[in-house]
Amino acid sequence: MAGKVDSGLQVSTVYFDPTEMLFHEGDPPTGMFLIEDGTVEVFRDNGGRIVTVAKLGRGEVVGELALIEGIPHTRSVRAATHVTALKVDPGQLEQTLGHSPALIRMILKRVVRKLHRTNTVAFGPSRRPS
Secondary structure, X not given: OEEEOOOOOEEEEEEEOOOOEEEOOOOOOOOEEEEEEOOEEEEEEEOOEEEEEEEEOOOOEEOHHHHHHXXXXXXXXXXXXXXXXXXXXXXXXXXHHHOOOHHHHHHHHHHHXXXXXXXXXXXXXXXXXX
16 A cells, blocks of 8 residues: 655655565665554664664654665664554656755754764664675
8 A cells, every 4th residue: 555644755664574584694775664553673683693783663664875885784774563564666766865955864864873872882783794
């Protein structure tokens, strides 16, 4: 099901079953997901040992860092419960940002850098895939 949010951004509703992957660490950005219902687990595989970084629920977003920066995902995300989310595809976000003033893009990039620094302090440095 597709819809529109106030910003004019086209979104689609997606559903995930428990343990279903939204994306894996190292995957190219497939979209940004706004969780409407359910819980997801953000994790890393540290040499075969799964380390949960966060559990996120209603109103939270995953996949935005990779999507905005155009880099592979630095964490994996899977559904912990049945999940309903709104998905913004990479092309749609890029198209919307393309019509935004340069200042908006600069602010977004700064916010992303701040989030990366916060993640590094809280959880250690990310392994960026080559």
